[in-house]
């Protein structure tokens with residue numbers, strides 16, 4: 029991917045993400061690097077699968093949005109899973125070959141990021157999109173312009189052996205509420221197929 033194309037991916041990713049921040053940029057860079065090393069394109073379908081190690085409830089989770097946008101591995105398509113490690117790292121796997129690569133974000137810039145106007149305001153509880161755009165962009169540019177070896181640790185390609193489950197196709201209406209429900213989630217109650225909330229079952 030050339031510099032203009034990757035910058036466009038970055039700007040689109042930030043728009044999708046909702047604000048401009050260092051962790052989402054780190055995710056975009058990690059995603060672009062993984063595709064380049066595996067020599068694969070962005071996953072329009074489920075050709076790739078990603079495991080992002082972000083976990084839950086911390087300020088670095090924005091990394092996951094950068095990875096989603098850059099790799100096309102998304103929670104919505106179901107070709108991304110979160111691993112509960114609280115890290116800015118991810119593994120991308122090409123499903124057809126099970127070739128995989130892990131990329132992690134290096135903490136080289138964290139002192140400068142921590143001292144920035146953006147992070148000082150985040151520490152005061154100001155929402156990121158309420159921080160002036162120039163202060164958002166300062167950190168975007170810091171992480172985007174850094175040499176790759178300063179911000180990313182790129183592993184060797186390895187085999188990630190897994191039998192990938194096929195998608196279960198098809199939907200049907202719940203016999204009780206009428207709402208469209210994926211077949212695997214319809215439950216039999218007497219003669220009828222109903223959705224989980226209408227069935228009274230837990231799952």
Ligand SMILES: [Zn+2]
Pocket residue numbers: 045047048049050051052090156
């Ligand atoms: Zn963010």
Ligand SMILES: [Zn+2]
Pocket residue numbers: 202203204205206207222223224225226
């Ligand atoms: Zn129902």
